[in-house]
Amino acid sequence: MKLPRRNFLHLAAGATALPAVPRFAWAQSYPARPVRIVVGFAPSGPADIIARLISQWLSERLGQQFIVENRPGAGSNIGTEAVIRAPADGYTLPLITSTNAINTTLYAKLNFNFIRDIEPVASLLRTIYVMAVHPSVPAKTVPEFIDYAKANPGKINMASGGIGSAPHIYGELFKTMTGVDLVQVHYRGAGPALVDLLAGQVQVLFVPTVASIEYIKTGRLRALAVTTTTRSPVLPDIPALSETLPGYEASGWYGIAAPKTTPAEIIKRLNTQVNASLADANFQAQLADLGSSALAGSPADFSKLIADETEKWGKVIWALNRRH
Numbered sequence: 538m539k540l541p542r543r544n545f546l547h548l549a550a551g552a553t554a555l556p557a558v559p560r561f562a563w564a565q566s567y568p569a570r571p572v573r574i575v576v577g578f579a580p581s582g583p584a585d586i587i588a589r590l591i592s593q594w595l596s597e598r599l600g601q602q603f604i605v606e607n608r609p610g611a612g613s614n615i616g617t618e619a620v621i622r623a624p625a626d627g628y629t630l631p632l633i634t635s636t637n638a639i640n641t642t643l644y645a646k647l648n649f650n651f652i653r654d655i656e657p658v659a660s661l662l663r664t665i666y667v668m669a670v671h672p673s674v675p676a677k678t679v680p681e682f683i684d685y686a687k688a689n690p691g692k693i694n695m696a697s698g699g700i701g702s703a704p705h706i707y708g709e710l711f712k713t714m715t716g717v718d719l720v721q722v723h724y725r726g727a728g729p730a731l732v733d734l735l736a737g738q739v740q741v742l743f744v745p746t747v748a749s750i751e752y753i754k755t756g757r758l759r760a761l762a763v764t765t766t767t768r769s770p771v772l773p774d775i776p777a778l779s780e781t782l783p784g785y786e787a788s789g790w791y792g793i794a795a796p797k798t799t800p801a802e803i804i805k806r807l808n809t810q811v812n813a814s815l816a817d818a819n820f821q822a823q824l825a826d827l828g829s830s831a832l833a834g835s836p837a838d839f840s841k842l843i844a845d846e847t848e849k850w851g852k853v854i855w856a857l858n859r860r861h
Contacts, residue, residue, distance in 0.1 A: 567627055567803050568601040574793070575606050575620050576632045577613025578698060582728030583664065583747040584613075587791045588632045590823060591661060594814040595807075609725040612640055612701030614647060621654045625796040627803035630658070635789045635846055636702050642851035643701040652847065656799050657839035659811035660792040664745045664829040666707055666764040668778060669753065671737045679762050679781040682741075686717035694739040695719040698727035706850065707743040707764055707787045709857055714782045734758065745789055746771065746828025764788060771828040790832060790846070792839055808836055 574592050578584045585607060592603035608616035613636050623629035633655070641651050668679070674693075676682035686693050697705035700723055712719055722739050724730040727748060734742045735757055743764065750771065752758040762778040763769045764787040778785040793811060795804060814820045815831035824831055834842075 565802060567806060568599055570628065571602040571604055572627065573604050573606050573629050574632055575608055575616045575629065577608060577610075577616030577636075578702075579609040579724075579726030579728045580607050581748075582698065582726040582731070583745040583789075584632055584634055584726075584791065585728065586747055586827070587661060590820075591632075591793065591811065591814065594817075594820065595810055598810050598813070599806075609699075612636055612643070612699045612705075614640055614644065614701075617651065617655075618647075618649050620794075621649045621796055623796055625656075625798040625800075627795060627799055627807070629796070630807075631655070631794050632791060633794045633843075634703070634791050635850075636698075638843060638846035639703065639706050639850045639854070640701045641847050642854045643706075652843065654797050655794040656797050656804060657836045657843060658793040658795050658804055659808045659836065660790060660832040660834050660839040660842060661811065661815070662791055662824055662829045662832050664747050664789045664791070664827070665769045665772075666703065666743050666745050666787060666789060667749055667753065667760045667772070667775070668711070668741065668762045668764065669734065669744050669749055669758045669760050670741045671734055671739070672756070672759055673737055674740050674759070676761065677759070679776070679778065682761055683715050683717060683781075686715075686719060690718035691720060693717075693719050693741065694722045696722050696724060696730035696734055696739040696742040698730055699723050699725060702727065703745075703787070703789050704730065704743040706853065706857075708741075710785065710787065710853060711743070711778070711782070713857060714785060743787075750826075750828045769828060771825065790842065792832075792842075804836055 574588050576584050576588045588605045592605050595603040617631055620629050620631040637651055676685045695708050730742055731748055733739050753760045760775045762776050764778055766779045766786050768777055812833045815833040
C-alpha cells in the first residue's frame with residue numbers, strides 16, 4: 538500500500554520521537570534501584586565523611602539506597618575514571634573535590650578530560666583546611682614552626698592524601714612560600730594520613746576541618762593556622778596562614794557529578810534534593826560541626842566553580858614546577 542506523503546512524514550516524525558518518550562519516563566521514575574556514590578579516597582577521610590552525609594539524605598528523600606563505594610588511588614583519578622566510564626544513567630555518581638581541579642594540570646596523561654567528561658550536578662560545601670601538627674612538635678605558632686623546620690631540614694615529615702591531593706598541593710605551596718625543607722609522605726587518602734599524624738608517625742598535615750576539628754578541640758592535634766584568608770568561626774583563636782604569609786589562600790570544596798550525557802531530568806532531580814539538604818537546619822548544623830559551610834547552587838554554578846578552580850590551581854602548579 539502506498540501512503541500519501543503527508544501521512545508518511547507524520548508517521549516518521551512519530552517514530553523518531555518514540556525513543557525519547559521511554560527515556561523521559563525512565564528519568565522521571567529515577568531512582569528505581571540503588572545508586573553508587575564513588576569516592577576516590579580511602580574510608581574515614583573527609584571525602585568519605587561528606588559522601589556518607591549526603592548519601593543518607595538522598596536515601597531518605599528518594600526512596601532508594603545511595604551507597605558509598607571507596608575506590609582510592611592516584612589522587613582520586615582511579616575512582617573518577619571508573620565513574621566516567623560507567624553508563625550515563627544516574628546510578629553511578631562521583632563525589633568530586635578540589636583535588637579533581639588540581640589533577641587536571643598536575644597529571645599530564647590522564648585517560649579522561651575531567652571538565653569535558655563529567656556533568657556537574659550540585660556543589661555541596663566549602664571546607665577550611667588546617668595546618669595541624671602532632672603535639673610532640675615544639676612549635677606553637679607558624680613562625681615558630683618555620684624556624685623549627687629551618688633548623689631541622691629534611692627531618693620533618695609532612696603527610697598528604699596522595700600525589701595531587703589538596704593536602705599535597707597546599708603543603709607544597711607552604712614550602713615554596715617559606716623555603717623550608719619538609720619531606721612529603723604520601724598516603725592513599727587523608728584518612729590514613731590523619732591516622733599516622735595522630736600516632737606521631739608524621740609531624741604535620743594540611744587537613745580539612747571536616748576530619749580534624751574534634752582532634753584539635755581535644756588536644757590530640759595542635760592547629761597552627763587555617764588556610765583561608767580570614768579566621769574560621771569554628772576555630773576563632775587559630776590565625777590564618779595569610780597573617781604570616783600574605784597571599785596564602787586555599788580552601789576545599791565537595792560536590793556531586795555524573796558521567797557526561799546523563800539525562801537532564803536526573804541532573805535536575807538530584808540538584809533539587811541536594812539543595813534541599815543544604816537548606817535544612819539539621820544538615821547545616823552537621824556541616825557547621827565539621828567546620829564547613831553549605832555551598833548551594835545550580836549545575837551551571839557548579840560548572841563555573843570547577844572551571845575557576847581548575848584555572849586557579851593550574852597557575853599555582855605551573856609556578857611550583859618552574860621553581861623546582
